[in-house]
Amino acid sequence: MGDMVFYLFALMTVLSGFFVVFSKNIVHAGFSLMFTLFGVAGLFAMLGADFLAITQTMVYIGGVLVLVLFVVMMTRIPAQNLPKSSFNRKIPAGIFSVLIFAIVFKVIGGTEWNVLPVDAPEATISMIGQKLLTEFIFPFEYASIVLLLAMIGAAILIRERKIDDDEEVQS
Amino acid sequence: MFVNITIPNWSDFAHFVPEAIMFGAFLLALMGDVIVRGRKPVVPFLITLLGALAALYYSFASPPVGDAGVLGSLVMIDSFAGFFRIVFSFVAVVTILFSWSSEEIMGSTREHKGEYYALIALMTGGMMVMAEARDLVMLFMSMELVALTSYVMAGYMRNSLRSTEASLKYVIFGAVSSGIMLFGMSLLFGMTGQMTFVGIRDALVANPVNDLSMLVVLIMIMAGFGYKIAMVPFHFWCPDVYEGAPTPVSAFFSVGPKAAGFALMIRFFFTVFQPIVDTIDWPLMIAILSAVTMTYGNIVAVKQTNVKRLLAYSSIAHVGYLLMGFLLLTPGGLQAILFYLLVYAVMNLGAFMFVSAINNSIKSEELSDYAGLGFRAPWASVMMFIFLVSLVGLPPAAGFIGKLYLFTEVLREGWYWLAIVGVLNSVISLFYYMQIARAMYFEKVPEDAPAVKIAPLHYVTMALLAVPTLILGLYWSEFKAIADQAIAGF
Numbered sequence: 074m075g076d077m078v079f080y081l082f083a084l085m086t087v088l089s090g091f092f093v094v095f096s097k098n099i100v101h102a103g104f105s106l107m108f109t110l111f112g113v114a115g116l117f118a119m120l121g122a123d124f125l126a127i128t129q130t131m132v133y134i135g136g137v138l139v140l141v142l143f144v145v146m147m148t149r150i151p152a153q154n155l156p157k158s159s160f161n162r163k164i165p166a167g168i169f170s171v172l173i174f175a176i177v178f179k180v181i182g183g184t185e186w187n188v189l190p191v192d193a194p195e196a197t198i199s200m201i202g203q204k205l206l207t208e209f210i211f212p213f214e215y216a217s218i219v220l221l222l223a224m225i226g227a228a229i230l231i232r233e234r235k236i237d238d239d240e241e242v243q244s
Numbered sequence: 245m246f247v248n249i250t251i252p253n254w255s256d257f258a259h260f261v262p263e264a265i266m267f268g269a270f271l272l273a274l275m276g277d278v279i280v281r282g283r284k285p286v287v288p289f290l291i292t293l294l295g296a297l298a299a300l301y302y303s304f305a306s307p308p309v310g311d312a313g314v315l316g317s318l319v320m321i322d323s324f325a326g327f328f329r330i331v332f333s334f335v336a337v338v339t340i341l342f343s344w345s346s347e348e349i350m351g352s353t354r355e356h357k358g359e360y361y362a363l364i365a366l367m368t369g370g371m372m373v374m375a376e377a378r379d380l381v382m383l384f385m386s387m388e389l390v391a392l393t394s395y396v397m398a399g400y401m402r403n404s405l406r407s408t409e410a411s412l413k414y415v416i417f418g419a420v421s422s423g424i425m426l427f428g429m430s431l432l433f434g435m436t437g438q439m440t441f442v443g444i445r446d447a448l449v450a451n452p453v454n455d456l457s458m459l460v461v462l463i464m465i466m467a468g469f470g471y472k473i474a475m476v477p478f479h480f481w482c483p484d485v486y487e488g489a490p491t492p493v494s495a496f497f498s499v500g501p502k503a504a505g506f507a508l509m510i511r512f513f514f515t516v517f518q519p520i521v522d523t524i525d526w527p528l529m530i531a532i533l534s535a536v537t538m539t540y541g542n543i544v545a546v547k548q549t550n551v552k553r554l555l556a557y558s559s560i561a562h563v564g565y566l567l568m569g570f571l572l573l574t575p576g577g578l579q580a581i582l583f584y585l586l587v588y589a590v591m592n593l594g595a596f597m598f599v600s601a602i603n604n605s606i607k608s609e610e611l612s613d614y615a616g617l618g619f620r621a622p623w624a625s626v627m628m629f630i631f632l633v634s635l636v637g638l639p640p641a642a643g644f645i646g647k648l649y650l651f652t653e654v655l656r657e658g659w660y661w662l663a664i665v666g667v668l669n670s671v672i673s674l675f676y677y678m679q680i681a682r683a684m685y686f687e688k689v690p691e692d693a694p695a696v697k698i699a700p701l702h703y704v705t706m707a708l709l710a711v712p713t714l715i716l717g718l719y720w721s722e723f724k725a726i727a728d729q730a731i732a733g734f
Contacts, residue, residue: 176460177460179456180431180456180457180460180461183454183456183457184431184434184435184453184454184457185435185451185453186434186435187434187435187436187437187447187451189437207316208316208318209316209318209381210315210316211314211315211316211318211319211382212318212381212382212385214315215373215382215385215386215389216385218267218366218389219385219388219389219392222363222366222389222392222393222396223392225274225359225362225363225396226392226393226395226396229356229359229396229399229400230395230396230399230411232356
């Protein structure tokens with residue numbers, strides 16, 4: 074039963090991942106991304122990482138993905154104006170992807186992983202909270218600086234642009 | 245439901261003073277900029293400058309003794325971190341001072357001048373933390389903080405297409421390489437079940453992982469570091485970013501994050517892979533990477549006509565020299581790297597500052613516009629000549645001593661072909677560095693050449709760099725001792 078659910082989520086993640094990459098329509102690609110992210114959230118839930126699964130759903134599906142779709146719909150890029158990747162770029166990219174897949178496959182299959190004994194799943198939220206405020210307090214506080222920077226950086230980068238007259242425009 | 249909770253010890257912050265000063269300066273500068281509005285951002289400038297000076301003073305006056313954790317053991321302050329504190333706060337002081345008179349940063353059309361200084365302070369603090377990280381979590385977070393700041397600073401000239409392009413390239417390459425690195429880190433965690441560098445090492449010694457998996461993990465993690473230090477084949481962003489970003493920012497990038505990348509890389513690889521260095525063909529891999537990086541950087545630099553781009557390629561070549569010290573992960577090699585990083589920071593910053601000072605006046609970075617600069621701006625050109633001599637690695641400048649130590653280590657470890665490649669590369673670099681000198685001194689001043697005016701502050705900052713470049717070439721033993729001490733503290 075557990076295996077069945079795992080393969081279901083895995084299949085969902087991988088298949089919709091393919092759609093994201095190969096779909097010609099960018100809106101379809103965006104929607105497929107939702108299923109990819111949802112599949113990953115399912116995998117997290119199966120591993121007993123309930124908090125991670127909820128966060129994945131709320132932040133990625135509820136936040137990031139919605140923003141992505143908004144941007145896609147508002148910018149309205151006509152489908153035919155999308156830069157077409159030429160044929161000779163697809164072949165090396167394909168070979169490269171297959172190669173990487175083979176290597177990662179071999180590494181994952183050929184390594185003895187440090188596997189923890191399976192316990193009955195329990196809620197992890199309180200444990201994460203305690204860890205964040207004790208052992209991992211430094212990265213936790215550090216993250217606040219990173220987020221502040223992200224906000225300021227975004228504010229600086231999105232301000233209105235006036236291209237200087239004396240600069241070449243073609244680059 | 246109570247797990248035994250250890251309350252973090254807030255008095256640990258006594259060990260964290262320079263970093264706390266820099267982060268504090270960042271916040272204060274931001275607030276000060278909002279409160280005091282003026283044509284020039286005096287308040288953020290002064291706050292960050294004083295902060296960097298205070299951090300520099302503190303780093304010199306009270307170097308860390310032993311190991312001290314800050315709020316747990318994820319970030320530890322030791323003499324290695326102390327060494328980099330000095331380097332980073334010095335780089336920050338020079339960059340902040342220099343930027344004040346730079347047209348590219350302070351020009352009338354530029355906005356957000358105050359934030360610029362705040363970001364330098366933030367990045368300096370972030371780089372210090374990078375040199376202190378002892379854990380995969382902090383490794384990644386400290387790298388991301390510095391990377392995110394770099395993206396913003398590269399795209400700082402929002403009105404310039406080149407700057408925007410630089411920022412975008414930086415972001416895309418950065419995101420891809422962090423992704424690869426993160427994947428490598430997750431594999432490493434999966435193999436060992438440990439997050440701390442020491443824990444990972446012990447687990448790898450106890451239960452060796454098969455060679456292929458180890459190699460793949462190594463390459464993936466190397467991708468993240470390689471991007472940070474602009475090592476071939478992860479260097480593609482480097483020339484475009486250095487060319488597009490405002491020149492003081494390029495100067496800062498070419499030494500700051502690069503040195504921070506090296507610091508983290510030394511700590512990570514020395515701690516994790518030093519015991520198993522023989523099992524993974526590490527020396528051969530590093531030797532090849534080093535030879536390819538320096539050769540590529542030097543050969544491409546020969547063809548450049550834009551001085552900023554030339555210096556970008558030359559900085560790639562210097563990464564190649566620095567990697568030579570990594571060969572066997574011996575303390576001697578790492579000490580040579582640290583000393584060279586110090587020398588490199590001073591001389592490379594100086595060369596970029598000269599380009600920026602000239603750009604301020606004649607609005608060009610083309611080699612052809614440097615004709616006769618030796619007569620149009622004699623003092624600045626003399627200082628640039630010192631930097632160039634040092635970058636080539638000729639006595640009596642500091643670059644010579646730095647290279648001497650690196651080559652000695654390579655020869656001691658028996659990698660003769662790498663030493664020969666290194667020497668040949670220095671010869672190539674002599675050619676293109678001297679092209680700049682030739683343009684400055686042996687080309688006629690064009691009739692319609694604009695007058696070169698260099699701001700007083702720029703003279704001061706360049707002298708701040710030129711004097712150490714000479715001093716480090718003559719009396720280096722004390723500074724070498726600091727570098728040696730830093731590694732001995734591991």
